[in-house]
Amino acid sequence: MALIVQKYGGTSVGNPERIKNVARRVASYRKKGDQVVVVVSAMSGVTDGLIRMAKEIMPLPNEREMDMLLATGEQTTIALAAMALHAENLPAVSLTGAQAGIVTDRVHTKAKILNITPRQVHAQLKAGNVVIVAGFQGETREGQITTLGRGGSDLTAIALAAALKADLCQIYTDVDGVYSADPRIVASARKMKEISYDEMLELASLGAKVMQSRSVEFAKKFGVVFEVRSSLNDNPGTIVKEETKNMEDVVIRGVALDKNQSKITLVAVPDKPGVAARVFKALADASINVDMIVQNVSHGSGRPATDLSFTLEKADALKTQKVIEQLRKEIGFAKAITSEKIGKLSIVGVGMRSHSGVAAKMFETLAKEKINIDMISTSEIKISVVIDLAKGEQAMRAVHAAFIR
Ligand code: ADP
Numbered sequence: 001m002a003l004i005v006q007k008y009g010g011t012s013v014g015n016p017e018r019i020k021n022v023a024r025r026v027a028s029y030r031k032k033g034d035q036v037v038v039v040v041s042a043m044s045g046v047t048d049g050l051i052r053m054a055k056e057i058m059p060l061p062n063e064r065e066m067d068m069l070l071a072t073g074e075q076t077t078i079a080l081a082a083m084a085l086h087a088e089n090l091p092a093v094s095l096t097g098a099q100a101g102i103v104t105d106r107v108h109t110k111a112k113i114l115n116i117t118p119r120q121v122h123a124q125l126k127a128g129n130v131v132i133v134a135g136f137q138g139e140t141r142e143g144q145i146t147t148l149g150r151g152g153s154d155l156t157a158i159a160l161a162a163a164l165k166a167d168l169c170q171i172y173t174d175v176d177g178v179y180s181a182d183p184r185i186v187a188s189a190r191k192m193k194e195i196s197y198d199e200m201l202e203l204a205s206l207g208a209k210v211m212q213s214r215s216v217e218f219a220k221k222f223g224v225v226f227e228v229r230s231s232l233n234d235n236p237g238t239i240v241k242e243e244t245k246n247m248e249d250v251v252i253r254g255v256a257l258d259k260n261q262s263k264i265t266l267v268a269v270p271d272k273p274g275v276a277a278r279v280f281k282a283l284a285d286a287s288i289n290v291d292m293i294v295q296n297v298s299h300g301s302g303r304p305a306t307d308l309s310f311t312l313e314k315a316d317a318l319k320t321q322k323v324i325e326q327l328r329k330e331i332g333f334a335k336a337i338t339s340e341k342i343g344k345l346s347i348v349g350v351g352m353r354s355h356s357g358v359a360a361k362m363f364e365t366l367a368k369e370k371i372n373i374d375m376i377s378t379s380e381i382k383i384s385v386v387i388d389l390a391k392g393e394q395a396m397r398a399v400h401a402a403f404i405r
């Protein structure tokens with residue numbers, strides 16, 4: 001008898017028929033004698049719809065109330081999924097994140113899991129129930145509802161699999177697995193049999209939304225091997241696990257495009273010690289994650305000044321503007337320019353460590369397409385460039401064709 005954690009994303013529970021489909025799949029495992037814990041997302045579009053309504057009321061809603069609102073999406077699905085299992089004559093019980101013992105810090109809308117005490121999950125499994133847990137949510141030590149950042153149901157599933165020492169963790173979604181690029185943009189993308197945590201982590205944090213990046217980080221830390229597969233068929237999916245020797249043979253594992261970034265340029269920032277520290281400390285204090293940073297060479301005579309550009313998630317742009325207004329009063333730069341029309345294109349592969357000329361080939365490919373590069377950043381296993389958003393998909397297809405055959 002195995003203990004299996006299965007996570008079903010928004011499309012997989014998108015309507016009552018799909019939820020019944022999930023129940024049938026769960027039933028087939030249960031009938032083999034396995035214990036099943038099911039983690040579900042909100043039905044597709046529901047979280048977006050809730051955010052839209054909140055923003056119609058005010059552009060920057062209180063984050064505690066936002067979590068109170070967003071947590072309702074998953075709560076709808078757990079109840080419907082439990083009913084669908086009852087309709088299959090299987091005992092099942094739904095639990096909120098808090099009831100499942102998921103304790104988080106107090107950072108509303110992107111809370112981190114501090115610990116999990118799945119007492120009720122164990123008890124319900126022992127009583128013979130399928131346990132259905134609301135993804136994406138937890139509660140603080142003080143009993144406030146929190147959410148784990150967009151795509152956070154992946155994290156709920158992986159964290160529960162670790163806490164329960166599950167034998168198997170399956171992430172069911174609307175594609176057959178992890179591809180070398182988003183199959184909706186690159187028709188020739190290839191499904192991978194397996195991928196290392198590090199490569200999956202880079203792809204996820206660089207825009208491949210098939211897995212939430214924090215969930216992959218968690219899986220790596222706790223050694224949770226998981227499979228990404230489709231809820232719509234029985235095809236084998238992609239196994240995400242520790243790197244093995246032969247993985248380095250492939251230079252580029254995948255290409256990702258992030259269309260959800262904004263670029264902010266602070267113009268004529270005083271070029272003196274402590275200024276960058278002040279800027280990025282203020283952003284960090286507001287829980288804004290900054291990604292790429294570029295500082296130009298100093299210009300101006302007398303009082304040297306420089307331009308400072310950085311990228312961050314579009315969702316944080318409004319919050320950032322407030323922080324920047326405050327900073328402008330404090331450190332006195334000329335102005336801040338925000339650009340939403342950027343795309344970040346990245347190539348990822350552990351094989352980059354042992355192959356040279358990868359960056360040159362990527363830049364040449366973009367040059368041939370007459371695509372200008374705005375910012376560049378690299379790590380041991382990835383190269384990212386910021387380009388014009390309108391050319392993002394064209395660039396992605398060209399770079400994919402150049403590296404992946
Ligand atoms: P879920 O609701 O199941 O969590 P998501 O919409 O969050 O599903 O993620 C699945 C989507 O991720 C796919 O429909 C696909 O368009 C997109 N995607 C982006 N990059 C990739 C990739 N490299 N491989 C597979 N899917 C990808």
Ligand code: ASP
Pocket residue numbers: 009010041042047048073135136149150151152153154
């Ligand atoms: N419903 C949440 C979202 O849309 C969490 C998830 O789907 O994983 O981001």
Ligand code: MG
Pocket residue numbers: 009151154209210211212
């Ligand atoms: Mg998702």
